[in-house]
Amino acid sequence: MSDLLDRLRERGWRLTAQRRVVAEVLNGDHVHYTADEVHAHASARLPEIARATVYNTLSELVAIGEVIEVSTDGRAKRYDPNVRHSHQHLVCSRCGTIRDVHPQGDPLSALPEGERYGFTVSDATVTYRGVCPNCAS
Amino acid sequence: MSDLLDRLRERGWRLTAQRRVVAEVLNGDHVHYTADEVHAHASARLPEIARATVYNTLSELVAIGEVIEVSTDGRAKRYDPNVRHSHQHLVCSRCGTIRDVHPQGDPLSALPEGERYGFTVSDATVTYRGVCPNCAS
DNA sequence: TCCTACATTGGACTTTGTCTAAGTCAAGAT
DNA sequence: ATCTTGACTTAGACAAAGTCCAATGTAGGA
Structure with a gap:
């Protein structure tokens, strides 16, 4: 801290x-x-x-x-504040709580050159959405 | 239309x-x-x-x-309004314009079961960020 | 054509965030 | 230790984006 x-x-x-x-x-x-x-x-x-x-x-x-x-x-x-380890987010679509998650692979590499339209792409953020166990009941 | x-x-x-x-x-x-x-x-x-x-x-x-x-x-x-083909977005971090892009693979499959915390995960959205050719000059 | 439930209106209100002018204070200089 | 100064904080006004509501209007079935 x-x-x-x-x-x-x-x-x-x-x-x-x-x-x-x-x-x-x-x-x-x-x-x-x-x-x-x-x-x-x-x-x-x-x-x-x-x-x-x-x-x-x-x-x-x-x-x-x-x-x-x-x-x-x-x-x-x-x-x-969790900037040490790169991570993505999993959001509950009902209550909005967020959890840090660590998907496999680098999402940036999934975007082929032909889909970049001349942009200098530097970052990819992934947001997973679903219903948390708490809201599911 | x-x-x-x-x-x-x-x-x-x-x-x-x-x-x-x-x-x-x-x-x-x-x-x-x-x-x-x-x-x-x-x-x-x-x-x-x-x-x-x-x-x-x-x-x-x-x-x-x-x-x-x-x-x-x-x-x-x-x-x-482009809901026919699933797609993601590429955003210019300077001017904010958005382009539809089609990355390879299914981002949902990159999230292992052990990283789902009991959520029923239904959707993954990916936002690529970068600088567009227009703003780069 | 008439009825009625559903849609629209305009304006007040809320939420989230930004800006500014005036006052305060942390930290280096003396 | 105290002074000085520019950076920091404050309160409140303001702005942008969106929601809500009571009154009014209207699409489409009878």
């Missing part, structure tokens, strides 16, 4: 209480929070943290690659 | 001028419009069509499987 704080300090970040709390929330329970959920959890520790600060900090974490933005449903984006 | 209208009639849809226009816009140029863009094009033909009606009609078309909702960037959803 303090790994992240160390990495941030190395990058010359000013370590404020607010940033510390946001980083701690993300690295705590390993779930995929929305920005508002991050804000709620952060407020529990630092009551007067502003919404804008949470958004700012999350954007910066995404920009430097410490966190991944996941938008599965066109609603609120979710933030995923 | 009137294929779609026929299919809708068969499903017992009341064929109103508004629904006709929305269906025609989607089946016209083969691009991926946002709801607002659909509304703009529909208004050109039927000036007083309401935003809510466009949203309603799009939701219904999605619900019956005639149109696919694509949310690539957490901003406005886009609507894709």
